[in-house]
Amino acid sequence: MKLSVSGKGGSGKTTISGTLARLAGRQGRQVIAIDADTNPNLALTLGLGAAQFEDTPPLPHGLMQHKQVDGETVLSLSRPVAEVTAQFGKQCPDDVRLIMVGSVRGAASG
Amino acid sequence: MCSSHATVRGLLHELPADDSVVIVDAEASPEHLSRATIEAVDLQLVVAEPYFKSLETARRYSKLGRDLGIPKVVIVANKVRNEEDQAAIEGFCESHDMQLFAVIPFDSMLAGAERAGVAPLDYDPQAASMAAIVAMYDRIVHEPIASRA
Numbered sequence: 523m524k525l526s527v528s529g530k531g532g533s534g535k536t537t538i539s540g541t542l543a544r545l546a547g548r549q550g551r552q553v554i555a556i557d558a559d560t561n562p563n564l565a566l567t568l569g570l571g572a573a574q575f576e577d578t579p580p581l582p583h584g585l586m587q588h589k590q591v592d593g594e595t596v597l598s599l600s601r602p603v604a605e606v607t608a609q610f611g612k613q614c615p616d617d618v619r620l621i622m623v624g625s626v627r628g629a630a631s632g
Numbered sequence: 633m634c635s636s637h638a639t640v641r642g643l644l645h646e647l648p649a650d651d652s653v654v655i656v657d658a659e660a661s662p663e664h665l666s667r668a669t670i671e672a673v674d675l676q677l678v679v680a681e682p683y684f685k686s687l688e689t690a691r692r693y694s695k696l697g698r699d700l701g702i703p704k705v706v707i708v709a710n711k712v713r714n715e716e717d718q719a720a721i722e723g724f725c726e727s728h729d730m731q732l733f734a735v736i737p738f739d740s741m742l743a744g745a746e747r748a749g750v751a752p753l754d755y756d757p758q759a760a761s762m763a764a765i766v767a768m769y770d771r772i773v774h775e776p777i778a779s780r781a
Contacts, residue, residue, distance in 0.1 A: 527658060535679050536657050554652070
C-alpha cells in the first residue's frame with residue numbers, strides 16, 4: 523500500500539505519517555517512510571534522536587534519468603529501487619526505513 | 633527543488649505494490665499535487681484542522697488528488713477540541729462531498745513530546761491522539777481500496 527499525508531502547514535501531517543509508519547512496522551510490514559518536506563522533521567516522530575537525524579543523508583541529486591520507453595521519454599530512477607532504499611533508507615525504530623528527499627542543501631543552493 | 637519532486641514521484645512509481653507500506657509525509661505546499669509527485673499513491677490522507685483556511689486547503693488538496701486519479705482521498709480531522717469543532721468539520725465535509733475518515737482529538741501531550749524531543753508514540757503511547765491514530769491505522773488496513781481505473 524502506498525499512501526500520502528497532505529495538508530496545510532502545522533496541521534499535524536508529520537505526527538500522523540510518522541505514527542502510522544511505526545504502527546505498520548510493528549505489524550511486521552516492510553515500511554518506507556519518505557520525508558518529502560523541504561524542512562524535514564519526520565525523523566523525530568519516527569523515534570530517531572537528534573544526533574542520528576543529523577547524519578541521515580538526503581537522497582543525492584541526479585538519481586533520476588531520462589529513458590526511452592515505447593518511443594516516449596520518461597523520467598525514472600537510474601538505479602534499482604531496492605538498491606536506493608537499502609543504501610539511503612535510514613533504519614528507525616519498529617523497522618521503519620526513512621528516506622529524506624526534500625531537504626535543502628544550504629542557502630542559495632537552488 | 634524540481635528534482636526532489638521527480639525523485640519522490642519516481643520512487644513511488646517504482647516501489648513494489650505489495651504487502652509493504654510506503655508513507656509520504658508531503659510538504660505543505662500544493663506542489664506535491666500540481667507536479668503529480670504523489671500520483672502513484674493508493675490513498676491520500678488530507679489533514680484538516682477545524683478552522684476555515686485549513687478546511688479550504690483540504691478541499692483544494694482533495695480535489696487535486698482526485699484529479700490526479702488517486703483511488704481514495706479522505707479527510708483526517710486533527711486537533712479537534714470539542715463537539716463544535718467536530719460538527720464544523722463534519723458539516724464542511726458533507727457540503728463538499730469529502731469523506732471524513734478519522735477524527736484525532738487535540739492533545740497537549742504532543743507539545744510535551746516536542747519539548748522533550750521524543751517521538752509521541754514513545755512519549756505517551758496511551759494518549760488520546762495516539763489511540764485515535766491506532767484506530768485510523770486499523771481502518772486503513774481493513775478497508776479495501778478500489779484499484780486504479
